[in-house]
Amino acid sequence: xxxxxxxxxxxxxxxxxxxxxxxxxxxxxxxxxxxxxxxxxxxxxxxxxxxxxxxxxxxxxxxxxxxxxxxxxxxxxxxxxxxxxxxxxxxxxxxxxxxxxxxxxxxxxxxxxxxxxxxxxxxxxxxxxxxxxxxxxxxxxxxxxxxxxxxxxxxxxxxxxxxxxxxxxxxxxxxxxxxxxxxxxxxxxxxxxxxxxxxxxxxxxxxxxxxxxxxxxxxxxxxxxxxxxxxxxxxxxxxxxxxxxxxxxxxxxxxxxxxxxxxxxx
Amino acid sequence: xxxxxxxxxxxxxxxxxxxxxxxxxxxxxxxxxxxxxxxxxxxxxxxxxxxxxxxxxxxxxxxxxxxxxxxxxxxxxxxxxxxxxxxxxxxxxxxxxxxxxxxxxxxxxxxxxxxxxxxxxxxxxxxxxxxxxxxxxxxxxxxxxxxxxxxxxxxxxxxxxxxxxxxxxxxxxxxxxxxxxxxxxxxxxxxxxxxxxxxxxxxxxxxxxxxxxxxxxxxxxxxxxxxxxxxxxxxxxxxxxxxxxxxxxxxxxxxxxxxxxxxxxxxxxxxxxxxxxxxxxxxxxxxxxxxxxxxxxxxxxxxxxxxxxxxxxxxxxxxxxxxxxxxxxxxxxxxxxxxxxxxxxxxxxxxxxxxxxxxxxxxxxxxxxxxxxxxxxxxxxxxxxxxxxxxxxxxxxxxxxxxxxxxxxxxxxxxxxxxxxxxxxxxxxxxxxxxxxxxxxxxxxxxxxx
Numbered sequence: 001x002x003x004x005x006x007x008x009x010x011x012x013x014x015x016x017x018x019x020x021x022x023x024x025x026x027x028x029x030x031x032x033x034x035x036x037x038x039x040x041x042x043x044x045x046x047x048x049x050x051x052x053x054x055x056x057x058x059x060x061x062x063x064x065x066x067x068x069x070x071x072x073x074x075x076x077x078x079x080x081x082x083x084x085x086x087x088x089x090x091x092x093x094x095x096x097x098x099x100x101x102x103x104x105x106x107x108x109x110x111x112x113x114x115x116x117x118x119x120x121x122x123x124x125x126x127x128x129x130x131x132x133x134x135x136x137x138x139x140x141x142x143x144x145x146x147x148x149x150x151x152x153x154x155x156x157x158x159x160x161x162x163x164x165x166x167x168x169x170x171x172x173x174x175x176x177x178x179x180x181x182x183x184x185x186x187x188x189x190x191x192x193x194x195x196x197x198x199x200x201x202x203x204x205x206x207x208x209x210x211x212x213x214x215x216x217x218x219x220x221x222x223x224x225x226x227x228x229x230x231x232x233x234x235x236x237x238x239x240x241x242x243x244x245x246x247x248x249x250x251x252x253x254x255x256x257x258x259x260x261x262x263x264x265x266x
Numbered sequence: 267x268x269x270x271x272x273x274x275x276x277x278x279x280x281x282x283x284x285x286x287x288x289x290x291x292x293x294x295x296x297x298x299x300x301x302x303x304x305x306x307x308x309x310x311x312x313x314x315x316x317x318x319x320x321x322x323x324x325x326x327x328x329x330x331x332x333x334x335x336x337x338x339x340x341x342x343x344x345x346x347x348x349x350x351x352x353x354x355x356x357x358x359x360x361x362x363x364x365x366x367x368x369x370x371x372x373x374x375x376x377x378x379x380x381x382x383x384x385x386x387x388x389x390x391x392x393x394x395x396x397x398x399x400x401x402x403x404x405x406x407x408x409x410x411x412x413x414x415x416x417x418x419x420x421x422x423x424x425x426x427x428x429x430x431x432x433x434x435x436x437x438x439x440x441x442x443x444x445x446x447x448x449x450x451x452x453x454x455x456x457x458x459x460x461x462x463x464x465x466x467x468x469x470x471x472x473x474x475x476x477x478x479x480x481x482x483x484x485x486x487x488x489x490x491x492x493x494x495x496x497x498x499x500x501x502x503x504x505x506x507x508x509x510x511x512x513x514x515x516x517x518x519x520x521x522x523x524x525x526x527x528x529x530x531x532x533x534x535x536x537x538x539x540x541x542x543x544x545x546x547x548x549x550x551x552x553x554x555x556x557x558x559x560x561x562x563x564x565x566x567x568x569x570x571x572x573x574x575x576x577x578x579x580x581x582x583x584x585x586x587x588x589x590x591x592x593x594x595x596x597x598x599x600x601x602x603x604x605x606x607x608x609x610x611x612x613x614x615x616x617x618x619x620x621x622x623x624x625x626x627x628x629x630x631x632x633x634x635x636x637x638x639x640x641x642x643x644x645x646x647x648x649x650x651x652x653x654x655x656x657x658x659x660x661x662x663x664x665x666x667x668x669x670x671x672x673x674x675x676x677x678x679x680x681x682x683x684x685x686x687x688x689x690x691x692x693x694x695x696x697x698x699x700x701x702x703x704x705x706x707x708x709x710x711x712x713x714x715x716x
Contacts, residue, residue, distance in 0.1 A: 085594070085596070086596060097594070099590070100591075101588070101590060101591035101594045102588065102591055103583070103584045103587035103591050103592070103655070104587055104588065105583060105586065105587035105655035105656055106580075106584060106587060110580065110583075110584075111591075114580075114584055114592070114595040114597075115592075115595030115597050116595075116596075117577045119576075119577060122576065123571070123575045123576060124575050124576060124577065124580065127511060127514065127516055130517065131514070131516065134516075147517055148517065
C-alpha cells in the first residue's frame with residue numbers, strides 16, 4: 001500500500017517524518033498494526049479516527065512518550081530512535097497536548113520557556129527570554145494578548161492554545177503535533193487557532209492535527225489520514241475526500257462510495 | 267510593525283480590531299497592574315480593579331498591620347506600643363514566626379505542607395546549644411551552627427524522599443516528623459549535666475556569640491552606613507534593571523513607579539534605623555540595629571533571589587501550579603520536591619536558632635507544634651496560598667509581623683494567652699478566606715479550572 005500511495009502523494013520529495021510498519025500492543029490488545037505514515041514539511045496532515053482507533057498511541061510513538069514494538073521511524077531520511085520526549089525535542093518534534101500543559105500561575109514567557117530557561121551567571125535571564133518570546137508571538141501574529149507578562153490564568157481558551165502552540169514553535173521545531181487543538185474553543189477562537197496552524201505550515205513546518213471536527217479538518221488540512229482499529233486505512237490529499245467518505249472510513253474502515261481512491265492496509 | 271520597539275507592537279491595530287476573543291474587562295482584573303500600566307494613573311486604576319476582583323496581593327496584610335498599630339497604640343497603657351523599645355522588642359518576638367513562615371513557603375508553594383519544622387528546627391537548635399557548652403563538647407559557635415543546620419537539612423531530605431518516592435502525603439510524613447522531632451529534641455536536651463536546660467548565658471565566647479544573634483546590636487553609626495549601603499545597592503539594582511527593560515521595550519513599570527518603589531525602600535530603611543538608634547534602655551544605653559534584623563533580612567534576600575530569579579525557584583512555582591505540565595517540560599519533580607523539603611527544614615533550623623538565642627538557651631518547653639501552626643498562619647496571612655503555586659518569602663515576613671504584633675499588643679494589655687490564641691485564629695480565618703475568594707476570582711477566567 002505504501003508503494004501505491006507514494007506516487008500519489010502530494011509531496012514528491014522525501015517527507016520530513018516517515019513511519020514504516022509500526023506495531024504496538026498493550027498486553028493482548030493490538031493497538032497499532034503495521035502502520036505507515038508520511039508527514040511532509042510545509043503541509044498540514046489531519047489524523048482522523050474514531051475513539052480507540054489508535055490515534056493517541058501513534059502520536060505517542062512519534063513524540064517519544066511510548067516506544068513501538070516493531071517498525072522504523074525516519075526523520076529527514078535518517079532512521080531515528082525516539083525513546084523519550086527529550087529525544088523528540090532534540091529532533092525538532094514538539095507536541096501540543098489537548099490539556100495544553102500550561103501553568104496557570106506563571107506568565108506567558110515563563111510558560112514558553114518552562115524547563116528550558118535561559119540563565120546568565122546562574123540567574124534567570126528574563127530579558128532575553130521575554131524578547132525571544134515576544135518575537136515568536138509576533139511572527140505567529142499572536143497579537144491579542146495584552147501583555148506577555150500576564151499570567152496564563154487570565155487568558156481565553158484560544159489565547160491559551162496560541163501560547164501552547166507558540167511554545168512548541170519557539171524551539172525551532174520542524175514538526176508540531178496537535179491533539180484536538182480546537183476541541184474546547186468557540187467559533188472565533190477556533191478560527192484564530194486554524195489561522196495559526198496555517199501560518200506554521202507557511203513557515204515550512206510539518207503539522208499533524210488530531211481532530212474529530214470535520215469542519216476544521218477540511219478547513220485546514222492538506223492531507224488526511226484515517227486510522228481504523230489500529231490500521232491505517234487511507235492516506236491521501238484532502239481534496240480527494242468529502243465529508244461522507246471520511247466518516248465512512250472512520251466508522252467502517254472501508255468505503256462504499258465511488259470516485260475516491262481506495263486504499264486499505266494489509 | 268513599528269521600528270521603535272515597544273510592547274504595544276504586540277497589538278497590531280487591524281488584528282486588535284477584529285479580536286473578539288479578548289474580554290478586556292474580565293481580563294483586566296487578573297493582570298498585575300505593573301504589567302499593563304503605562305503611567306502612574308494606569309497603575310493605580312489597575313490596582314483598584316484587581317482589589318475589587320479579590321486579587322489583592324499584600325494589601326490586606328499591610329492594612330492589617332496598620333490596623334494593629336493604630337488599635338494597640340490607642341489602647342496600650344501609656345501608648346507604649348509604638349515606642350522604639352517596644353517596636354524593636356516586637357521585631358525580636360516576631361523573628362521566629364517570620365523565619366518559620368519563610369521556611370513554610372517552600373512546602374506551601376509546592377502545594378504541600380510541612381508540620382514538622384517546629385520540632386525539627388528545635389532539634390537543630392538543641393544540637394547547636396549543646397555543642398557550644400564549655401563543660402562538655404565546647405565546639406566553636408560556627409561549627410555548632412553548621413552541625414545543627416546540617417541535621418535539619420538531612421531530616422528534611424529524608425521527609426522529602428519519603429513523600430516523593432513512597433508517594434506518602436506530606437501531611438502524614440511531616441506529622442510523623444513532628445512527633446519524632448519532639449522526642450529527639452527532648453532526648454538531645456537531656457544529654458549532659460544540664461537537666462534539660464542547656465543555656466547560652468554562660469561566659470564562653472561561643473555561648474556569647476549565639477546569645478548575641480538575638481540580643482546583640484550593631485553600633486548606631488555602623489547601622490546607618492550598613493543601611494545606606496543596602497538601600498543604595500537594592501535601589502540602584504531595581505532602578506537599573508527597570509530602566510534597561512524600559513529602554514529595550516520589555517514589560518516594565520513606569521519610571522515614576524520605580525522611583526516610588528525605591529523611595530519606599532529607602533523610607534523603610536531610614537525609619538527602621540532611626541527607631542533602632544534611639545536609646546531603648548530604661549537604664550544605661552541600648553541602641554543600634556539588632557543583629558537579628560540583619561539575619562532575617564539576609565534569609566529573606568537569599569530566598570527571594572532563589573524563588574524569583576533562579577530556575578529552581580521557577581520549578582517550585584511550576585510544580586505548585588501544574589505538576590503535569592512541569593513533568594512534561596522535563597523538570598525532575600522528585601529532586602525539586604526533596605530539595606524544597608530540605609531547605610524548608612534548613613530555614614526552620616535558622617528560625618529556631620534565633621528562638622534559642624531569644625530564650626537564652628533551649629528548654630523542653632519549646633512548643634514546636636504550636637510554632638509550626640503560627641508559621642503556616644503567618645505565611646497565609648501574608649498572602650501565600652494554601653492551594654500551591656502562589657506565595658513569596660516576603661509574605662512570611664509580613665505575616666510574621668502581624669502575628670508578633672497581636673502577641674505583643676495583647677501582652678501589653680495584660681491579657682493572658684487565651685484571647686491571643688482566639689484573635690490569632692480569627693485573623694488566620696480572615697486571611698484564608700481572602701485567599702480562597704481571590705482564587706475563585708482568578709479561576710473564573712480560566713478554561714481548565716472548574
